[in-house]
Amino acid sequence: MLPSPGPDAAVLVTGASSGIGAAIARELARRGHPTLLVARRGDALADLAAELRELSGQDAEVHALDLGADADLAAARALVEDDRVAGVVNAAGFGVTGRVAEIADQQDALDGLVRLNVLALHSLTVAAVGALVRRAAADGRPGAILNVSSITAFQPLPGAASYAASKAFVQSFSEAVHTELSGSGVTLTTVSPGLTRTGFADAAGTDAFDRVPDLLVGEAADVAAAGVAAMVRGDRSVTPGLLNQLSALGGRLAPRTLLLPALDAGMDLYGA
Numbered sequence: 001m002l003p004s005p006g007p008d009a010a011v012l013v014t015g016a017s018s019g020i021g022a023a024i025a026r027e028l029a030r031r032g033h034p035t036l037l038v039a040r041r042g043d044a045l046a047d048l049a050a051e052l053r054e055l056s057g058q059d060a061e062v063h064a065l066d067l068g069a070d071a072d073l074a075a076a077r078a079l080v081e082d083d084r085v086a087g088v089v090n091a092a093g094f095g096v097t098g099r100v101a102e103i104a105d106q107q108d109a110l111d112g113l114v115r116l117n118v119l120a121l122h123s124l125t126v127a128a129v130g131a132l133v134r135r136a137a138a139d140g141r142p143g144a145i146l147n148v149s150s151i152t153a154f155q156p157l158p159g160a161a162s163y164a165a166s167k168a169f170v171q172s173f174s175e176a177v178h179t180e181l182s183g184s185g186v187t188l189t190t191v192s193p194g195l196t197r198t199g200f201a202d203a204a205g206t207d208a209f210d211r212v213p214d215l216l217v218g219e220a221a222d223v224a225a226a227g228v229a230a231m232v233r234g235d236r237s238v239t240p241g242l243l244n245q246l247s248a249l250g251g252r253l254a255p256r257t258l259l260l261p262a263l264d265a266g267m268d269l270y271g272a
């Protein structure tokens with residue numbers, strides 16, 4: 001569970017320079033938490049930090065780090081050891097769309113996706129669990145982690161195979177660790193959004209979001225509100241929005257022999 005807001009209940013947020021990470025940082029600041037903001041674009045983080053200091057009356061630190069680079073990932077792990085840090089949010093991530101055979105020349109982007117969405121999230125989560133559990137055992141302070149997954153975590157997705165597999169890792173790993181942490185004073189929550197209006201489509205180099213009805217695209221602020229509320233309570237997982245909950249249920253329960261060809265055709269229409 002996330003402790004009550006105050007100077008010693010700071011939360012480190014990765015991917016805070018835009019989209020869902022920025023919205024989560026705003027939601028935490030609105031509640032009165034100091035923040036440590038992590039992403040590559042220092043200028044965007046500095047602008048957000050100024051806004052958050054106004055909003056929270058608390059500190060907001062800027063840490064311009066590339067979590068896909070070993071040295072910067074180690075620097076982010078060191079930040080988690082800071083005694084003021086009571087929470088960690090792993091929101092940094094990106095997608096690549098296209099059939100693997102057609103995008104095999106984008107080897108660096110696909111490997112980078114796994115490095116950020118899987119390795120960096122795993123590494124920071126392990127570091128956070130170690131530091132927060134140690135502190136909870138020493139002085140009884142609760143701690144909380146929030147990992148950003150996706151509804152693509154619940155089934156394989158032709159046309160976004162690497163991305164969906166990376167989110168399946170996030171979902172499986174996070175739900176298992178949530179259960180391991182029972183009774184430790186530290187919780188791990190997963191938020192699994194559906195399509196959300198952010199910089200994600202631009203980063204993925206796709207106009208696919210323009211091809212789906214507005215009704216199916218959610219807002220980052222709503223994802224942040226649901227994710228932070230679940231993190232504060234220490235819930236296992238939350239999927240914001242009824243349509244996304246139905247999609248997650250279908251992904252889990254529908255026979256793969258029927259589901260995969262339908263998704264394959266759907267992703268064709270979606271331009272992936």
Ligand SMILES: NC(=O)c1ccc[n+]([C@@H]2O[C@H](COP(=O)([O-])OP(=O)(O)OC[C@H]3O[C@@H](n4cnc5c(N)ncnc54)[C@H](OP(=O)(O)O)[C@@H]3O)[C@@H](O)[C@H]2O)c1
Nearest residue numbers: 015017018019020039040041067092093195196198199200
């Ligand atoms: N938008 C959706 O439809 C959707 C749906 C489900 C799940 N999600 C998940 O939500 C999370 C946030 O994505 P978003 O939609 O908010 O997209 P976004 O607006 O593009 O934000 C992605 C964030 O990740 C950061 N980032 C990217 N590469 C990084 C690196 N190497 N090191 C450090 N930070 C890095 C970006 O900052 P810099 O560029 O400044 O580094 C940015 O702050 C991702 O995990 C994504 O998979 C998104």
